Amino acid sequence: MAERMLQFVRLSQAQPEKRDVAARRADFGEIYRYQQFDTGAAAQQASRCSQCGVPFCSVHCPLNNNIPDWLKLTAEGRLEEAYEVSSATNTFPEICGRICPQDRLCEGNCVIEKGFESVTIGAVERYITDTAWERGWVKPPTPRSELPFSVGIIGAGPAGLAAAEKLRLRGYQVHVYDQHDRVGGLMIYGIPGFKLEKEVVLRRWRQYEAGGIHFHLNCAIGQDVTLSELRERHDAVFIATGVYKARDIDCVGGGLSGIVPALDYLTASNRINLGDAVPEFASGALDAKGKRVVVVGGGDTAMDCVRTAVRQGxxxxxxxxxxxKANMPGSMREVKNAEEEGVTFEWLAAPEAFTGEGKVEGVRAIRMHLGLPDATGRQQVAPIPGSAFTLGAELVIKALGFDPEDLPRAFEEPALPVTRWGTLKVHHRTMMTELPGVFAGGDIVRGASLVVWAIRDGRDAAEQIDAYVKAKAGQTLAVAAE
Structure with a gap:
């Protein structure tokens, strides 16, 4: 091992090179030159791993990926085996390698990070799986034998798809229902192409259909079919809808035109890039071209919005x-990318009012200062009297996070239990709601979170659903035998 690994003492960290700023501002292509991260570079960077006894990279990965194992296999040139190890715990390693905030998960907890800079875990993960796709190692989820049980999954996002794949591999007849016309959820409509090109998601859709997973698109639960009908149709149901209700700002002038929710803005942009006709974009309502844009918020969604606006002109x-900046909830890598692309940041400033006649013309903001930590340990903020200032704006995008929609009403199922935050209430050991056979996971249970956590929930839910359905079938057989 010593010959191939522990090379951090002589090899520096090298992330894939970024495209020129001027070039990447002009299109929605992914910003990294992945093709330059070839087998030699991947092997070298993987060899920097210290193979530590307690791999904190794995500990701090929501999926507990066996990161040191596939880094060692990559360093040894055993890429197909590396892919097998990587995909054993992660349904979408090529997606997580692109959009996970590695700087605060695996790489941020790398043992060599202090002093030598972390191993480029995300880049190697992405390279392994992209190579697997190119060489035909990624196969449709085809089971060895079919089971006479079916599972209905509501939501074709990362949690729903992760559950669908695991259940299909075990032989279940899997039916996925989604209100959109494409598979992927926020991975297709929420995340811009410069972070995740859509073909990366769409090829998974094609692969799952080839494996026998059935997709029912443009299907709104509660309108086209009710939850009770799905419960009658399937042996179990998994709810993985995510959270889409935008949080709002209680400010004077909030009703002016030109003030839009982040998801509406990002969905319109992604649809245009997919070749769809979007009337709100064509009218200019959701197009930033030629406008001064102010994005309110500091998370990854806000970074997606500012960088999209740059590309729209x-x-x-x-x-x-x-x-x-130190207290931003978003990835520092995304902040750096935004700064490189010309985005201006107004730190410690909050909107006080929106100005304009009928249409927004500006944002009146006030300076803030950080105070003592609250009960969560995060510093409180308070306005500084007399510090108001105004930013001109013809488009304001609200990126303040998301809350769950009222699913009991939408699904016409008042017995579906929710928490005081509106998320679905489940038994956390079994992931089942109070309705027998109805499971839930992902953002609709934990609140707005990361794709990698949604994948984890989907995989865990598949295990619980499998146990539930088989136990129920065993009880039925036992009763019949009596």
Whole structure:
């Protein structure tokens, strides 16, 4: 091992090279030159792993990926085996390698990070799986034998798809229902192409259909079919809808036109890039071209919005965030990318009012200062009297996070239990709601979170659903035998 690994003492960290700023501002292509991260570079970077006794990279990965194992296999040139190890715990390693905030998960907890810089885990993970796709190692989820049981999954996002794949591999007849016209959820409509090109998601859809997973698209639960009908149709149901209700700002002038929710803006942009006709974009309502844009918020969604506005041709793009850079909830890599692309950041500033006559013309903001930590340990913020200032804006995008929709009403199932936050209430050991055979996971249970956590929930839910259905079938057989 010593010959191939522990090379961090002589090899420096080398992330895949980024495309030129001017070039990447002009299109929605992924910003990294992945093709330059070839077998030699991947092997070298993987060899920097220290193969530590307690792999904190794995401990801090929501999927507990066996990261040191597939890094060692990559360093040894055993890429197919590396892919097998990587895909054993992660349904979408090629997606997580692109969009996971590695800087605060695996790489941020790498043992060599202090002093030598972390191993480029995300880049190697992405390279392994992209190579697997190119060489035909990624196969449809085809079971060895079929089971006479079916499972209905509501939501074709990462949690729903992760559960669908595991259940299909075990032989279940899997039916996925989604209100959109494409598979992928926020991976297809929420995340811009410069972070995740859509073909990466669409090829998974084609692969799952080839494996026998049935997709029912443009299907709204509660309108086209009710939850009770799905319960009658399937042996179990898994709810993985995610959370889409945008949080709002209680400010004067909030009703002016030109103030839009982040998801509406990002969905329109992604649809245009997929070749769809979007009337709101064509009218200019959701197009930043030629406009001064202010994005309110500091998470990854806000970074997606500011960087999308740059590519649409905005004359100026400003991110308004009430805390400082160190306290931003979003990935620092995304902040750096946004800064490189010309985004201006107004730290420690919060909107006080929106100005304009009928249409928004500006954002009046006030400076904030950080105070003592609250009960969660996060510093509180308070306005500084007399510090108001105004930013000109013809488009304001609200990126303040998401809350769950009222699913009991939408699904016409008042017995579906929810928490005081509106998320679905489940028994956390079994992931089942109070309705027998109805399971839930992903953002609709834990609140708005990361794709990698949704994948984890989907995989865990598949295990619980499998146990439930088989136990129920065993009880039925036992009763019949009596």
């Amino acid at each position: 905005a004359t100026a793009v400003t991110c308004l965030y009430r805390r400082d």
